[in-house]
Structure formats: C-alpha cells, structure tokens
Amino acid sequence: MENYQIDNLDKQILHALMANARTPYAELAKRFNVSAGTIHVRIEKMKQAGIITGTQLTISTKQLGYDVCCFIGINLNSARDYPQTLIKLEALEEVVEAYYTTGNYSIFIKVMTRSIDHLQDVLINKIQAIEAIQSTETLISLQNPISRTVMP
Structure with a gap:
C-alpha cells in the first residue's frame, strides 16, 4: 500500500x-x-499508505506563556556523538524540534522558552552542559509569519 x-x-x-x-x-x-x-x-x-499519520491538537504556545522561540545550531565534537546527544536533547522539554543537517551545524533545534532568562538557563545549564556539544549558535525568532504544512 x-x-x-x-x-x-x-x-x-x-x-x-x-x-x-x-x-x-x-x-x-x-x-x-x-x-x-x-x-x-x-x-x-x-x-x-502512511499518508495520514494521525490527528493532532494545535495549541497556542504564547497563551501557555512560551514567548521566546529560537533556533540553535549545534556543532558536535564528533559525528559519533550524534545518537547520544539526540537522546539528551529529546529529554529537554524546551526542545520542540530537532534536525540532523548538512552545512554549518550537525544538529539544528527549535527551542521554546518562557523568557530570555529561561532561554539563558536552558542554553547554559542544559544544552551547553552536554559534553559532546562543541559549540552553539542561537537565533531568536522575532515572529513566525508563515507556518504551514505541505499541501497535497
């Protein structure tokens, strides 16, 4: 099918x-x-056929108090660190998406936090505390003017 x-x-x-x-x-x-x-x-x-994979409830992150959206490019010490790093990132509730990418970063993640202070805490005490992570670059989203899925 x-x-x-x-x-x-x-x-x-x-x-x-x-x-x-x-x-x-x-x-x-x-x-x-x-x-x-x-x-x-x-x-x-x-x-x-796997075209429909489920149904999903859509919530407003802003209404729940998550005002800061950012993207973080992550460089790993070694490519072999990817599987374990992904497990550690998945355990962080603030990490809402992760991508294994080509280009400047090994992993690109989307993070939602309540404030800049919360972001700083997550970045320093959670993400950068993962030993396999060599460096990060954080891009703060100012707005999300386009958000959609692929139309069949």
Missing part, C-alpha cells in the same frame, strides 16, 4: 481534514458528492 497514488478526491479530503480534522465523514461525503462509505475507505487507504 506504500505506492498509493492520491487523486483529486483524496486531495479534497486531505484539504478538508487539514482545515478541520473533526469534520464528520457524512459532511465530507455531501460536500464532495460521494457516499460516506467512500470517504471512510479513502481515509483508511491513506492511513494504510
């Missing part, structure tokens, strides 16, 4: 569910002029 090719109906279903994952199948069926059974079958096929 991994070679499942999506068609226009699948794309319409995905767009609708990305806008509101709680849309009832019957409503989708009516909107797209097909049966609710067809919607169910299509969604199940896309789940089996």
